[in-house]
Amino acid sequence: MKNRVLRMGLAAMAALGTASPVFAGETKDILEKECKKRLTELSSAACTCIGEKAEADLSANVQKMVIVMLMQDRAAAGKVIRELTLEEMQKAAAFMASVPMACDKEG
Numbered sequence: 500m501k502n503r504v505l506r507m508g509l510a511a512m513a514a515l516g517t518a519s520p521v522f523a524g525e526t527k528d529i530l531e532k533e534c535k536k537r538l539t540e541l542s543s544a545a546c547t548c549i550g551e552k553a554e555a556d557l558s559a560n561v562q563k564m565v566i567v568m569l570m571q572d573r574a575a576a577g578k579v580i581r582e583l584t585l586e587e588m589q590k591a592a593a594f595m596a597s598v599p600m601a602c603d604k605e606g
Contacts, residue, residue, distance in 0.1 A: 526554045526562045533569045534599075541603050548602035557594060564591035 527550030534546035541549075553562050560583055567576040568591060580588065 526557075526566065527551055529566055530569060533566070537569060537571070538599060541599060545599065545602040545605070548605055549598055552598050552602065553594065557590065558587065561587050561590045561594070564588065565594055568595055 527547070530550035530553055531546045534541060534549050535543065538546065553565055557565065560579075563579045564576070564583060564587065567579050583591075
């Protein structure tokens with residue numbers, strides 16, 4: 500139920516194109532939950548690390564993209580992509596390509 504509510508909220512925010520208050524301190528929690536659900540080969544500590552690094556290192560727009568990438572929500576991703584610059588898309592892709600493995604090695 501909680502995941503469905505999160506997805507609906509994320510989709511609504513992406514559609515509205517707002518600054519999305521859900522990402523103000525909640526990115527870590529969302530990414531940690533989705534990581535545990537989808538990246539089952541990673542430890543809990545690695546999932547926490549991914550969320551912490553996203554909040555510390557990424558802008559709100561890039562955080563949105565990382566979340567929808569991890570959630571594998573194509574509809575929301577399509578909407579978020581329209582809000583991003585090429586540089587932001589590259590940052591999201593680079594984050595997903597490197598940070599999970601780096602966090603796994605740390606944890």
